[in-house]
Amino acid sequence: MSAGATAKILGARVRRVEDPRVLLGEARYVDDVPLRGVLSVAFLRSSYARARIASIDGSAARSMPGVTGVWTAEDLAGSLAPLRVEHAQAAGGGPFRTCEWPVLASGTVRFVGEAVAAVVADDRYLAEDAVERIDFDFDPLEAVADMEAALAPGAPLVHDEWGDNVFQRVAMSNGDVAGAFRGAAVVVAERFATGRHLALPIETRGCVASFERGSGELTFWSSTQMPHVLRSELSRALALPESRVRVIAPDVGGGFGLKAHVFPEEILVGWLALRLGRPVKWIEDRREHLAASMHAKHEIVRGELAAARDGTILAIRASILCDVGAYTEYPWPTFEPNVTAGAMTGPYRVPAFAYEATSIATNKASLGAYRGVGQPIGVLATERLIDLAAAKLGLDPADCRRRNMIRGDEHPYRTVLGTEIESGSHVECLDAALERIGYAGFRSEQAKAREAGRYVGIGIASYVEVTAPGSAVWQSMGPAVGGWESATVRLELDGNATVLLGVNSQGQGHATTFAQAAAETLGLRLADVRVVQGDTAITPRGWVAGGSRCAVACGGAVLSASGRLRDRLLAAASRLSELPTGALEIQGGIVRRAADGGEVVPVRELARAMALGRAGDDGPLEETARYEPPPLTHSNATHVVTVEVDVETGQVKCLRYVVAEDCGTMMNPLVVDGQIQGGVAQGIGAALYEELVYDENGQLLTGTLMDYLPPTSSDVPRVEIIHFETPSPYTLGGFKGMGEGGAIGPPGAIANAVADALAPFGARPTEIPLTPERVLALVDRARSMREGGE
Amino acid sequence: MEFQDRRTIRLRVNGRDVERDVEARRLLADFLREDLGLVATRLGCEHGVCGACTVLVDGASVRSCLLLAVQADGAEVGTLEGLAEGGTMHPLQQAFWDHHALQCGFCTSGFLMTACDLLASNPDPGEDEIRHGLSGNLCRCTGYANIVDAVAAAAKAMR
Numbered sequence: 001m002s003a004g005a006t007a008k009i010l011g012a013r014v015r016r017v018e019d020p021r022v023l024l025g026e027a028r029y030v031d032d033v034p035l036r037g038v039l040s041v042a043f044l045r046s047s048y049a050r051a052r053i054a055s056i057d058g059s060a061a062r063s064m065p066g067v068t069g070v071w072t073a074e075d076l077a078g079s080l081a082p083l084r085v086e087h088a089q090a091a092g093g094g095p096f097r098t099c100e101w102p103v104l105a106s107g108t109v110r111f112v113g114e115a116v117a118a119v120v121a122d123d124r125y126l127a128e129d130a131v132e133r134i135d136f137d138f139d140p141l142e143a144v145a146d147m148e149a150a151l152a153p154g155a156p157l158v159h160d161e162w163g164d165n166v167f168q169r170v171a172m173s174n175g176d177v178a179g180a181f182r183g184a185a186v187v188v189a190e191r192f193a194t195g196r197h198l199a200l201p202i203e204t205r206g207c208v209a210s211f212e213r214g215s216g217e218l219t220f221w222s223s224t225q226m227p228h229v230l231r232s233e234l235s236r237a238l239a240l241p242e243s244r245v246r247v248i249a250p251d252v253g254g255g256f257g258l259k260a261h262v263f264p265e266e267i268l269v270g271w272l273a274l275r276l277g278r279p280v281k282w283i284e285d286r287r288e289h290l291a292a293s294m295h296a297k298h299e300i301v302r303g304e305l306a307a308a309r310d311g312t313i314l315a316i317r318a319s320i321l322c323d324v325g326a327y328t329e330y331p332w333p334t335f336e337p338n339v340t341a342g343a344m345t346g347p348y349r350v351p352a353f354a355y356e357a358t359s360i361a362t363n364k365a366s367l368g369a370y371r372g373v374g375q376p377i378g379v380l381a382t383e384r385l386i387d388l389a390a391a392k393l394g395l396d397p398a399d400c401r402r403r404n405m406i407r408g409d410e411h412p413y414r415t416v417l418g419t420e421i422e423s424g425s426h427v428e429c430l431d432a433a434l435e436r437i438g439y440a441g442f443r444s445e446q447a448k449a450r451e452a453g454r455y456v457g458i459g460i461a462s463y464v465e466v467t468a469p470g471s472a473v474w475q476s477m478g479p480a481v482g483g484w485e486s487a488t489v490r491l492e493l494d495g496n497a498t499v500l501l502g503v504n505s506q507g508q509g510h511a512t513t514f515a516q517a518a519a520e521t522l523g524l525r526l527a528d529v530r531v532v533q534g535d536t537a538i539t540p541r542g543w544v545a546g547g548s549r550c551a552v553a554c555g556g557a558v559l560s561a562s563g564r565l566r567d568r569l570l571a572a573a574s575r576l577s578e579l580p581t582g583a584l585e586i587q588g589g590i591v592r593r594a595a596d597g598g599e600v601v602p603v604r605e606l607a608r609a610m611a612l613g614r615a616g617d618d619g620p621l622e623e624t625a626r627y628e629p630p631p632l633t634h635s636n637a638t639h640v641v642t643v644e645v646d647v648e649t650g651q652v653k654c655l656r657y658v659v660a661e662d663c664g665t666m667m668n669p670l671v672v673d674g675q676i677q678g679g680v681a682q683g684i685g686a687a688l689y690e691e692l693v694y695d696e697n698g699q700l701l702t703g704t705l706m707d708y709l710p711p712t713s714s715d716v717p718r719v720e721i722i723h724f725e726t727p728s729p730y731t732l733g734g735f736k737g738m739g740e741g742g743a744i745g746p747p748g749a750i751a752n753a754v755a756d757a758l759a760p761f762g763a764r765p766t767e768i769p770l771t772p773e774r775v776l777a778l779v780d781r782a783r784s785m786r787e788g789g790e
Numbered sequence: 791m792e793f794q795d796r797r798t799i800r801l802r803v804n805g806r807d808v809e810r811d812v813e814a815r816r817l818l819a820d821f822l823r824e825d826l827g828l829v830a831t832r833l834g835c836e837h838g839v840c841g842a843c844t845v846l847v848d849g850a851s852v853r854s855c856l857l858l859a860v861q862a863d864g865a866e867v868g869t870l871e872g873l874a875e876g877g878t879m880h881p882l883q884q885a886f887w888d889h890h891a892l893q894c895g896f897c898t899s900g901f902l903m904t905a906c907d908l909l910a911s912n913p914d915p916g917e918d919e920i921r922h923g924l925s926g927n928l929c930r931c932t933g934y935a936n937i938v939d940a941v942a943a944a945a946k947a948m949r
Contacts, residue, residue, distance in 0.1 A: 015890070016887075016890065019892060022895035023879060023883040024870075024874055024879070025828075025830030025869070025871045027895050028829070031833070125813075125815070125816075199930075200930055201896070202840060202896045202930050203832070203896040204834070251894075251896075252894065253832070253895070253897075256930070286836060286837065286840075506894055507892075507894030507931045670890050671890075673890075674890050677932060677933035677936070679933075682930070682933075704835075705835050705840060706837070706839060710928055710930065712934075713921045713922075713924040713925050713937070714922060714925045719933065
């Protein structure tokens with residue numbers, strides 16, 4: 001067989017290697033860690049949004065059989081400091097205000113669900129029994145639950161010492177914005193609002209801590225997206241050397257950003273294990289998760305767009321408010337509205353852009369990361385504004401987008417915000433998506449449907465997904481983290497390879513895709529490469545599986561380490577065979593002559609020869625590489641959806657959903673497709689169903705999955721996916737990140753489709769989720785305005 | 791203590807007889823996971839919505855977070871651990887692998903058990919019937935399409 005005939009492994013649509021153990025029931029999540037004598041933690045949580053804690057008495061609870069103890073803030077004083085995010089200066093804005101987030105509420109509670117006391121008992125049943133027996137007395141205070149109300153003078157203060165409720169205000173203006181608006185043929189403006197929602201992984205948060213007094217070592221299992229960061233934070237908070245903290249992320253049941261934080265509960269569980277000398281476990285229940293984990297994407301965007309008569313965008317202006325809740329996420333400040341702003345110029349040539357982004361404190365749970373962070377909201381605003389402008393100018397909305405899109409020959413394109421979009425296929429994705437859905441024929445179908453009393457509509461959202469920030473970009477947004485990743489590739493003596501990653505998977509398929517990258521580079525079979533992840537004791541340092549960065553940053557590290565190891569193998573084979581390295585290649589685990597495919601030496605024999613010092617290579621049989629990606633890497637996509645709106649019930653049904661996307665070189669199209677379908681499902685949830693509703697007193701009204709509604713199999717259509725592959729000219733492998741994109745497009749595309757369906761009423765959707773109640777209100781308002789006008 | 795009422799229960803779990811003394815308030819899910827070590831039954835909400843804890847009780851899919859262990863006294867209980875025969879995957883497991891019907895895997899056990907019940911009562915379901923049959927299980931990763939395909943493929947393989 002000629003060497004060239006070997007099928008490529010990297011880029012192949014192969015089944016995932018991690019699946020059989022899950023399917024056979026052998027996966028082990030944090031609640032499955034087999035430890036004996038583990039104590040369970042349950043929390044007493046505040047039922048008030050804002051209150052002074054007058055008293056807490058745990059004595060009755062403490063005396064119950066099976067209860068180890070009850071802890072409150074008083075018991076932690078002097079021993080466990082509150083979490084406090086370091087000051088970080090965001091580009092273009094004032095510093096982010098810091099606040100203390102007590103591990104257990106101290107003196108004051110600031111949101112419904114805030115942990116007030118912790119009980120440790122022999123099992124969870126007894127711990128929850130004991131929570132019921134804690135006596136407490138809270139003096140309720142006036143709460144501020146609405147972000148706009150929180151800005152008003154005299155509003156109750158979430159953090160008394162601030163004097164107002166502003167975490168941060170950032171303002172930027174680039175280009176002649178005022179001039180562009182003055183000279184525009186058309187200006188459109190709208191106020192958009194998003195409902196607070198959350199990532200809702202099916203596995204809740206959870207952790208187990210075990211401390212050995214003899215060695216002084218803490219082992220900490222957590223359902224986390226960033227074991228190495230968590231290790232540093234546990235070390236700092238518990239005053240243990242990092243070398244004596246081992247964090248293990250076992251199988252993780254989904255994260256989507258929510259688990260890319262360090263939580264007060266985790267710090268407390270570590271502290272309890274140290275104090276008690278016994279393993280301690282906390283598995284969050286779903287009510288805690290909904291009330292007190294990390295919420296997301298709660299914003300009001302006032303957007304304006306100025307355009308010329310032919311639809312050319314002249315400028316965009318935005319004022320963005322973001323309801324951050326009581327505390328900022330940890331260990332970095334919440335930068336959600338800044339990301340929203342960054343997404344608003346999208347794939348378009350926008351010569352002038354100004355925004356102001358305000359992060360506001362309220363008496364609600366904290367806002368954190370969730371797939372796409374602020375991007376879906378920025379895309380919703382811009383894509384709605386383009387449709388409004390097109391309608392006003394009498395232009396086709398697709399034509400209006402096409403006219404403004406960055407063309408292939410304009411890359412690398414420097415945006416008005418100064419970032420460089422390295423490559424892309426914006427027009428190609430738009431056209432392909434429109435063709436697939438049958439855009440040209442849709443209007444006649446729509447007209448026929450309307451004659452039959454059915455309201456169908458089509459909506460487009462095009463966007464650029466910002467992925468894999470480099471170190472400097474992360475740090476300019478606030479987080480003191482690196483953008484690089486590292487990986488170790490080790491050759492075993494039987495010719496197998498082990499790949500150790502700094503990042504861990506929450507379902508994204510790392511065990512397959514990074515094995516593909518290493519196997520391809522080393523010339524091994526996929527089955528001969530095993531990926532190890534999620535254990536700080538054995539993996540090289542990494543940062544976080546978030547920001548759509550694993551393929552780019554970790555992929556680059558794996559390619560780099562594998563490439564160095566391959567070069568050493570070829571050099572060793574060259575010494576043994578006396579053939580020049582350039583005449584050799586490795587295919588299927590065998591070093592062959594490149595010219596005719598003739599076998600030179602199997603990798604397993606070569607590995608043994610190297611290990612025994614017989615191949616002139618006395619290094620360890622492994623390579624570790626650290627890969628720093630470009631400042632930003634951009635994927636692009638167009639989503640097109642058709643919907644039917646029932647104007648009697650307010651129900652919106654997605655009929656067809658098409659995604660044409662470009663994430664550069666794909667590592668495994670099966671995994672890419674899965675990420676897109678799953679991301680779109682989450683985006684549909686955000687657009688139509690999911691909302692954490694608080695009343696005016698800050699009481700959470702959607703505290704169970706009976707009230708908070710993620711989409712089910714009846715709600716999510718099969719996404720029709722078209723791929724373009726424009727490799728990044730800058731990343732190793734040409735990869736671009738794509739983990740979040742699926743969730744970025746749906747709010748904009750669906751809002752546009754609903755507007756199109758309801759065009760006969762002149763309804764303008766401005767708020768998501770577009771629940772039946774909101775849709776009916778839209779129709780009613782439009783009808784009454786029309787009647788009033790007649 | 792009012793909750794410390796204990797009962798002895800006898801049941802068959804994955805084809806094996808089990809006799810245990812349990813607290814009357816103990817959930818079937820906790821009994822399976824903690825007392826029997828059958829941890830493939832996952833807990834996602836503990837209030838009967840997400841379906842991750844779905845098991846078969848006398849062949850019918852039920853939420854083991856809404857049932858007490860004592861209610862399963864005398865019953866035949868099936869969990870994911872009993873689905874494969876030896877090392878050979880059940881057609882549903884095979885189809886889930888072939889169709890990339892799982893990502894994080896946390897909901898997968900529940901989907902497989904629900905699908906077992908679905909296919910037992912309807913060996914040849916159409917797509918709408920599959921979607922309806924699975925609509926009581928939440929998956930946050932896959933967006934469902936591949937799960938629907940996998941169940942259809944398994945149904946075909948099993949006919």
